[in-house]
Amino acid sequence: MPEHVCPWWIGYLLVSPLRRLFYKPELIVAPFAKEGMTVLEVGPGMGFFTLPMARFVGADGKIICIDVQEKMIKSLMRRAAGAGLSDRIITRITSGNSLHVEDFTNCVDFALLFAVVHEVSNQEKLFREIYTTLKAGSLVLLSEPKGHVTLEDFNQTLKIAKQIGYDVIASPDIKRSHSAVLRKNKNLGNV
Numbered sequence: 001m002p003e004h005v006c007p008w009w010i011g012y013l014l015v016s017p018l019r020r021l022f023y024k025p026e027l028i029v030a031p032f033a034k035e036g037m038t039v040l041e042v043g044p045g046m047g048f049f050t051l052p053m054a055r056f057v058g059a060d061g062k063i064i065c066i067d068v069q070e071k072m073i074k075s076l077m078r079r080a081a082g083a084g085l086s087d088r089i090i091t092r093i094t095s096g097n098s099l100h101v102e103d104f105t106n107c108v109d110f111a112l113l114f115a116v117v118h119e120v121s122n123q124e125k126l127f128r129e130i131y132t133t134l135k136a137g138s139l140v141l142l143s144e145p146k147g148h149v150t151l152e153d154f155n156q157t158l159k160i161a162k163q164i165g166y167d168v169i170a171s172p173d174i175k176r177s178h179s180a181v182l183r184k185n186k187n188l189g190n191v
């Protein structure tokens, strides 16, 4: 799988009002991020989806944001502070080889992977680590940009996820994207 991390300055484009013409982040995450939830977001960039999710989970919820780029996380936290949402957001900067989420085992209600998986070199490890953080039956929204990811590559990603123990339960229609909702299989323990 290719390894290419989007440059930090692209982060500004990703949170620009122009992007909202194509994506309404609130509509995309509303079915998943609910009051009081703990959400894991891998590759949040500057927080296009993080801030809406932080509003949805409310004061009792948490968004755990893990990114490889410090500049993305710093900008995300500046935006969160401006919106009065910093206390609901936990951030972590990773090397890219591991999410280092052992301390979140079995506590995540929903995970968001938006336009990030194609940038990760070891997808199997990524899905395995996320799997350990999820409560049984928890959902993952996976969405990859058609401009960077072929349908064949997306199907390969789904195959990896299924081998680990996720069920693919839906294919939401998100503009310019290949998207799927995965569910941690209730009958499997942690792998």
Ligand SMILES: C[S@@+](CC[C@H](N)C(=O)[O-])C[C@H]1O[C@@H](n2cnc3c(N)ncnc32)[C@H](O)[C@@H]1O
Binding pocket: 005, 006, 014, 015, 042, 043, 044, 045, 046, 047, 048, 049, 066, 067, 068, 069, 072, 094, 095, 096, 097, 113, 114, 115, 116, 119, 120, 121
């Ligand atoms: C194309 S941006 C998408 C940002 C955000 N999800 C959005 O849609 O606005 C991809 C993000 O994933 C991050 N990223 C790339 N590889 C990663 C990895 N192995 N672990 C965590 N984050 C990663 C990048 O630094 C970047 O912030």
